[in-house]
Amino acid sequence: MSEFNLSNPNRTIHVGVILMNSVTEALDVAPVDLLHGVSQRFIEDMPTLIPEPFKTQGLPIDFHWDSFAKCPPLDIVLVGAHHIDYRLSDAELAFVRKSYDACTAFMTVCGGIQVAVQAGLVDGKTVTGPRFMLSELRAAAPDATAWVEKRFVSDGKLWTSGALHNGLDMMAAFMRHTWPGKEGGMPSLVDFGLVLGSGLNRDIDYKDEPLLEMPVA
Numbered sequence: 001m002s003e004f005n006l007s008n009p010n011r012t013i014h015v016g017v018i019l020m021n022s023v024t025e026a027l028d029v030a031p032v033d034l035l036h037g038v039s040q041r042f043i044e045d046m047p048t049l050i051p052e053p054f055k056t057q058g059l060p061i062d063f064h065w066d067s068f069a070k071c072p073p074l075d076i077v078l079v080g081a082h083h084i085d086y087r088l089s090d091a092e093l094a095f096v097r098k099s100y101d102a103c104t105a106f107m108t109v110c111g112g113i114q115v116a117v118q119a120g121l122v123d124g125k126t127v128t129g130p131r132f133m134l135s136e137l138r139a140a141a142p143d144a145t146a147w148v149e150k151r152f153v154s155d156g157k158l159w160t161s162g163a164l165h166n167g168l169d170m171m172a173a174f175m176r177h178t179w180p181g182k183e184g185g186m187p188s189l190v191d192f193g194l195v196l197g198s199g200l201n202r203d204i205d206y207k208d209e210p211l212l213e214m215p216v217a
Contacts, residue, residue, distance in 0.1 A: 006075060006104045007178050009060060016064040016074040018099065020082040020092055020115070027164050028080025028109045031171035035061060035076070037193040038175070050189075057189035059179075068095045073102040080167070081111030088118050097121075100157075105174065107159040109167030116160065117141045125155040130163040131211055151204050162206075169200045 006013065017029045036042055040058035043050050064071050068091065077099050082088075088096070096119045100106045108116050113129035114137075116122050123143040128134075128150050138147045145155075152161040152170035154177070161170035172194055179190045202208060 004075070004104070011060070013059060013061045013075050014064060014072055015061055015076045015078070016066075016071055016099065017078045017080075018096060018115075019065075019080075020086060020088060022082035022086040024080045024082055025164070028112060028167065029078060031107075031109060031167040032063065032078050034168070034171045034175060034194070034197070035059075036063065037197060038179070038189050051192070054189040054192050071095075074099050075102075075104050077103050077106045078109065078167075078171075079107070079112040079115045080109045081114070081164075084111065088115065093119050103157060105157055105159060105178075107161070107167075107170060107174065109161050109170070110164045113137065113160050116158065121158060122160075125158050126153055127155065127158065127160045128153045128162055129160060131206075132163075149206065151202060151206060169202055169204075172200050173204075 004011065015032065015035055017032055019029075038057075038059055039061040041061070043055055043058040047055075064074065079096070096115055100119070100121055106116070106121070110130055111133070113122075113127065116127070117137065117140055122141050125144055126146045126148060127144050128148050129137045131149055134147050134149060138144075141147075150162065151166045152159065152173055154174070159170055159174055161167050175190050175194065179188060181188045181191050
């Protein structure tokens with residue numbers, strides 16, 4: 001069997017959102033909808049919305065919100081934040097590590113970086129997280145190669161983002177990287193979908209959004 005290539009898939013792409021037994025905000029997992037917008041299923045459901053030249057570019061994606069026991073091996077994993085005081089169970093840690101080993105892209109949004117930290121996935125990696133948490137994260141995971149103040153970072157299969165809304169920045173960058181436009185400047189379905197949804201393309205180093213000084217009580 002040929003090796004699976006996410007950029008040119010020869011089978012269904014399995015995408016999963018891993019939710020812990022805690023509270024996760026909807027915006028933490030909203031970036032998965034950007035993937036849905038370039039799926040074959042979306043094109044079938046919205047045939048009048050997609051121009052003819054893009055209809056053959058739909059990706060064969062299945063989205064999984066299954067239990068750990070029923071979920072197949074995942075190709076793309078998205079993890080959002082859980083309640084800040086929640087500690088992952090042994091079953092959650094085992095599933096996260098299993099999914100990381102099997103996937104092509106493991107993506108954390110906002111405080112979802114704590115999942116990667118607790119599972120030991122950031123060791124030897126350059127990563128990011130919410131700017132206000134970076135000092136705490138550096139102390140919790142000193143074996144990371146570097147903790148950087150950026151909207152998103154990719155290091156191998158691990159993609160990490162800053163705070164809540166930066167998950168969309170990360171997913172847009174991931175999609176442009178994985179399914180780039182055609183040679184000669186021809187737009188792709190990814191280009192079309194991201195522009196149609198006013199896809200973000202903000203400065204990765206927050207130059208357009210300096211961090212405000214927090215008031216002191």
